[in-house]
Amino acid sequence: xxxxxxxxxxxxxxxxxxxxxxxxxxxxxxxxxxxxxxxxxxxxxxxxxxxxxxxxxxxxxxxxxxxxxxxxxxxxxxxxxxxxxxxxxxxxxxxxxxxxxxxxxxxxxxxxxxxxxxxxxxxxxxxxxxxxxxxxxxxxxxxxxxxxxxxxxxxxxxxxxxxxxxxxxxxxxxxxxxxxxxxxxxxxxxxxxxxxxxxxxxxxxxxxxxxxxxxxxxxxxxxxxxxxxxxxxxxxxxxxxxxxxxxxxxxxxxxxxxxxxxxxxxxxxxxxxxxxxxxxxxxxxxxxxxxxxxxxxxxxxxxxxxxxxxxxxxxxxxxxxxxxxxxxxxxxxxxxxxxxxxxxxxxxxxxxxxxxxxxxxxxxxxxxxxxxxxxxxxxxxxxxxxxxxxxxxxxxxxxxxxxxxxxxxxxxxxxxxxxxxxxxxxxxxxxxxxxxxxxxxxxxxxxxxxxxxxxxxxxxxxxxxxxxxxxxxxxxxxxxxxxxxxxxxxxxxxxxxxxxxxxxxxxxxxxxxxxxxxxxxxxxxxxxxxxxxxxxxxxxxxxxxxxxxxxxxxxxxxxxxxxxxxxxxxxxxxxxxxxxxxxxxxxxxxxxxxxxxxxxxxxxxxxxxxxxxxxxxxxxxxxxxxxxxxxxxxxxxxxxxxxxxxxxxxxxxxxxxxxxxxxxxxxxxxxxxxxxxxxxxxxxxxxxxxxxxxxxxxxxxxx
Amino acid sequence: xxxxxxxxxxxxxxxxxxxxxxxxxxxxxxxxxxxxxxxxxxxxxxxxxxxxxxxxxxxxxxxxxxxxxxxxxxxxxxxxxxxxxxxxxxxxxxxxxxxxxxxxxxxxxxxxxxxxxxxxxxxxxxxxxxxxxxxxxxxxxxxxxxxxxxxxxxxxxxxxxxxxxxxxxxxxxxxxxxxxxxxxxxxxxxxxxxxxxxxxxxxxxxxxxxxxxxxxxxxxxxxxxxxxxxxxxxxxxxxxxxxxxxxxxxxxxxxxxxxxxxxxxxxxxxxxxxxxxxxxxxxxxxxxxxxx
Numbered sequence: 001x002x003x004x005x006x007x008x009x010x011x012x013x014x015x016x017x018x019x020x021x022x023x024x025x026x027x028x029x030x031x032x033x034x035x036x037x038x039x040x041x042x043x044x045x046x047x048x049x050x051x052x053x054x055x056x057x058x059x060x061x062x063x064x065x066x067x068x069x070x071x072x073x074x075x076x077x078x079x080x081x082x083x084x085x086x087x088x089x090x091x092x093x094x095x096x097x098x099x100x101x102x103x104x105x106x107x108x109x110x111x112x113x114x115x116x117x118x119x120x121x122x123x124x125x126x127x128x129x130x131x132x133x134x135x136x137x138x139x140x141x142x143x144x145x146x147x148x149x150x151x152x153x154x155x156x157x158x159x160x161x162x163x164x165x166x167x168x169x170x171x172x173x174x175x176x177x178x179x180x181x182x183x184x185x186x187x188x189x190x191x192x193x194x195x196x197x198x199x200x201x202x203x204x205x206x207x208x209x210x211x212x213x214x215x216x217x218x219x220x221x222x223x224x225x226x227x228x229x230x231x232x233x234x235x236x237x238x239x240x241x242x243x244x245x246x247x248x249x250x251x252x253x254x255x256x257x258x259x260x261x262x263x264x265x266x267x268x269x270x271x272x273x274x275x276x277x278x279x280x281x282x283x284x285x286x287x288x289x290x291x292x293x294x295x296x297x298x299x300x301x302x303x304x305x306x307x308x309x310x311x312x313x314x315x316x317x318x319x320x321x322x323x324x325x326x327x328x329x330x331x332x333x334x335x336x337x338x339x340x341x342x343x344x345x346x347x348x349x350x351x352x353x354x355x356x357x358x359x360x361x362x363x364x365x366x367x368x369x370x371x372x373x374x375x376x377x378x379x380x381x382x383x384x385x386x387x388x389x390x391x392x393x394x395x396x397x398x399x400x401x402x403x404x405x406x407x408x409x410x411x412x413x414x415x416x417x418x419x420x421x422x423x424x425x426x427x428x429x430x431x432x433x434x435x436x437x438x439x440x441x442x443x444x445x446x447x448x449x450x451x452x453x454x455x456x457x458x459x460x461x462x463x464x465x466x467x468x469x470x471x472x473x474x475x476x477x478x479x480x481x482x483x484x485x486x487x488x489x490x491x492x493x494x495x496x497x498x499x500x501x502x503x504x505x506x507x508x509x510x511x512x513x514x515x516x517x518x519x520x521x522x523x524x525x526x527x528x529x530x531x532x533x534x535x536x537x538x539x540x541x542x543x544x545x546x547x548x549x550x551x552x553x554x555x556x557x558x559x560x561x562x563x564x565x566x567x568x569x570x571x572x573x574x575x576x577x578x579x580x581x582x583x584x585x586x587x588x589x590x591x592x593x594x595x596x597x598x599x600x601x602x603x604x605x606x607x608x609x610x611x612x613x614x615x616x617x618x619x620x621x622x623x624x625x626x627x628x629x630x631x632x633x634x635x636x637x638x639x640x641x642x643x644x645x646x647x648x649x650x651x652x653x654x655x656x657x658x659x660x661x662x663x664x665x666x667x668x669x670x671x672x673x674x675x676x677x678x679x680x681x682x683x684x685x686x687x688x689x690x691x692x693x694x695x696x697x698x699x700x701x702x703x
Numbered sequence: 704x705x706x707x708x709x710x711x712x713x714x715x716x717x718x719x720x721x722x723x724x725x726x727x728x729x730x731x732x733x734x735x736x737x738x739x740x741x742x743x744x745x746x747x748x749x750x751x752x753x754x755x756x757x758x759x760x761x762x763x764x765x766x767x768x769x770x771x772x773x774x775x776x777x778x779x780x781x782x783x784x785x786x787x788x789x790x791x792x793x794x795x796x797x798x799x800x801x802x803x804x805x806x807x808x809x810x811x812x813x814x815x816x817x818x819x820x821x822x823x824x825x826x827x828x829x830x831x832x833x834x835x836x837x838x839x840x841x842x843x844x845x846x847x848x849x850x851x852x853x854x855x856x857x858x859x860x861x862x863x864x865x866x867x868x869x870x871x872x873x874x875x876x877x878x879x880x881x882x883x884x885x886x887x888x889x890x891x892x893x894x895x896x897x898x899x900x901x902x903x904x905x906x907x908x909x910x911x912x913x914x915x916x917x918x919x920x921x922x923x924x925x926x927x928x929x930x931x932x933x934x935x936x937x938x939x940x941x942x943x944x945x946x947x948x949x950x951x952x953x954x955x956x957x958x959x960x961x962x963x964x965x966x967x968x969x970x971x972x973x974x975x976x977x978x979x980x981x982x983x984x985x986x987x988x989x990x991x992x993x994x995x
Contacts, residue, residue, distance in 0.1 A: 003810050003819035014759035014820070014969075137724065139752075168726055171826065172974055179724045179975070183766060233808050254823075257830065286902045289808050289822070 400552025
């Protein structure tokens with residue numbers, strides 16, 4: 001083979017020369033796009049060795065289909081996919097040098113087109129989903145930045161392209177990788193699947209050598225032929241291609257645009273002009289190595305239901321193979337893409353309008369039920385908090401804060417709409433409450449200042465405006481953004497509810513809503529948030545992730561409750577103000593049952609701020625925060641308090657020793673500022689803070 | 704000729720940096736006509752870890768891990784190099800460019816000197832047809848490769864304005880080409896794009912050029928800073944020959960070679976990610992003093 005077949009690929013990465021992966025295994029997962037000719041023969045259209053996608057989509061398709069047609073699925077003896085994935089995971093685990101390795105799925109992040117699949121697979125296989133920023137290289141090893149300090153990452157299944165994996169030695173513009181990763185590979189300090197640079201095998205130029213390579217290396221013919229390919233870097237092939245151009249498709253040899261023709265990377269000889277053909281031939285004489293010619297393959301079709309009838313559509317199939325402790329295993333199924341157009345030439349099988357389908361491989365006999373569950377002997381029972389990457393902690397915390405802030409804003413909206421319905425601003429008493437509620441919504445940037453003339457216009461903005469960053473809509477969008485990067489940590493129900501509330505609030509509005517309608521919308525949104533709270537309380541494992549999420553909610557609720565109290569529970573507040581406050585903190589029933597007389601300042605203040613039995617009081621939030629911070633992992637075992645814990649202990653003591661009689665706005669403001677400072681201390685201690693990432697330390701001492 | 708070279712790089716950060724990985728390519732290597740007599744690298748703050756290794760292209764790389772909090776990073780290199788190059792061959796001693804092209808694409812070597820690495824687009828030198836068209840005019844059919852390369856070098860020197868203010872490291876090749884201006888790096892990248900565009904293997908070379916001109920001669924551009932030029936592969940027999948498009952001269956005893964790669968991105972003198980610093984300021988000083 002001429003060296004240029006390899007060096008022409010942008011995936012040939014010079015710094016990787018001589019780097020051998022532990023165990024000598026370069027490929028762990030491989031995919032091929034295959035197509036069926038009209039004669040029924042199958043062809044490999046392309047190899048995928050970089051970071052093949054599609055396996056997760058196949059799995060997702062399978063779940064949908066097997067639920068939609070359970071009987072059909074069972075009776076037709078469809079081969080299960082689970083054993084393949086289990087074997088793949090075992091294959092990854094077997095590459096590490098310890099028995100219980102941490103396997104990370106390295107994603108380019110939520111802006112990548114296959115992020116959904118990556119998050120899905122991470123959750124299905126129990127892998128830690130990480131972005132480059134979550135990892136750091138120290139002393140020849142790769143670590144995950146977690147809230148418990150740096151923790152080793154033993155195996156990395158990468159879904160980022162090799163070139164982006166290490167800005168220090170590869171593409172310096174990459175923000176997706178880990179500086180020093182290549183050096184860690186050199187030291188054998190981490191296993192990466194597939195090996196960096198494995199994408200070199202994807203080049204169409206390589207396909208022209210496959211039949212010969214197979215005979216030379218394995219002494220046999222390819223079991224599944226690839227489409228006939230001629231690499232134009234050699235004179236004999238080039239002359240042949242130029243002579244027969246009408247019968248061939250011409251493609252970039254390394255995924256590049258064709259020389260001599262601007263921005264075209266693929267064309268069919270028979271469909272271009274003579275001028276273009278001669279331009280291409282001249283360019284090939286100079287840089288033939290940039291081109292391959294391929295046989296024009298016609299694909300057979302599969303029926304598709306389209307506009308009320310069956311239509312034939314060409315398709316390609318992506319099939320997967322994984323390296324496992326027991327050799328290569330083929331996934332009994334695949335990811336099928338069906339063209340949006342009737343054009344059956346393989347070359348047109350890219351782009352828009354593509355549908356996907358599940359692929360069933362049928363067995364002779366009923367298929368044994370196998371799921372991802374391992375056998376008893378292979379599992380060591382553990383009850384652990386689990387490691388939480390700092391970035392995930394950050395997003396969980398802010399998901400909690402945004403949800404809670406949405407809730408507080410919705411409560412203000414509901415209270416305001418309620419007052420408007422009841423009183424129609426007749427009594428002066430109620431006017432004061434209405435003014436205070438509107439001024440709070442404006443101060444929280446839920447609605448613009450100008451609309452104060454019409455209270456319901458303001459309420460409508462506060463619900464649905466996407467221009468005001470404090471509106472309920474903006475806040476639930478922020479919540480969804482935070483949630484979207486940690487989807488693998490949230491239940492599908494939670495994610496769906498966040499989507500529901502987003503959808504319900506994202507509506508075009510023309511003019512102010514009626515009071516009752518605004519009330520009902522805020523109330524409905526609050527019920528959805530209550531459902532999310534319910535899921536988190538009842539369904540989320542009490543690991544570090546839940547504690548971070550709940551800490552976010554507690555801090556935000558504490559801050560908001562302080563603000564409510566400072567507005568509505570001041571020295572000469574009218575009874576109606578106190579009544580609004582009890583509404584805002586959902587404490588009407590408790591108050592009425594505990595105090596038989598009407599509302600009075602000190603009992604209300606006590607219930608809202610100091611009463612630790614009340615799950616909406618500031619005191620209650622402080623107690624929960626203290627529990628969370630006491631349970632989260634420490635960086636050092638020297639017995640000293642970490643900054644967030646020190647702050648919450650101090651704040652809790654102040655709150656629990658305060659009395660309603662001596663509570664004033666200044667004191668409440670002090671609590672509020674204490675909570676804000678605590679939020680900063682939590683961010684500094686647990687989240688990604690650039691280089692200031694803490695290392696876990698163990699001090700030794702005699703007990 | 705013996706040169707004493709001092710190369711100082713100073714980074715200043717807006718906020719304190721507590722941890723960084725970087726990679727330096729600041730130490731020259733021995734090569735044909737070049738002997739490194741001594742070289743010294745001084746880094747402040749002292750790195751926690753310092754590993755030296757040759758990169759794929761044979762350049763000396765120093766990997767650093769700095770774990771001391773710092774706002775300022777200085778890298779000072781002092782080297783003494785002896786240069787005694789043999790003059791390049793006559794133009795007609797080099798083969799016709801078409802046969803060089805055929806030989807290069809057919810090469811079976813993946814070694815660091817192989818032309819196979821230097822034929823394709825690289826990070827900073829993408830395919831750029833206008834540069835290929837510009838180059839084609841310098842290479843009439845059957846012309847010896849060195850004749851064509853020299854014609855291209857002179858054409859670039861004549862058409863392009865040397866302007867240290869016009870471009871920065873990230874200025875794309877197409878912009879420097881269309882505006883016909885730039886610094887040594889742009890001149891080199893344009894020449895590389897042109898030669899690769901017509902299928903010839905060409906490398907990017909960084910280094911220094913003597914600061915003080917010999918008596919009666921003009922001071923060369925690119926002194927007091929790092930310089931860059933190109934090397935074109937002239938077939939297996941003649942190998943790599945250096946040309947300096949910024950000054951339209953062949954590489955001789957005034958050039959000190961530091962590193963060779965496909966383009967600047969392969970051999971940038973300081974590569975590294977300094978995490979967390981919002982702004983950074985860099986200052987470079989270079990002195991090249993001939994002895995005696």
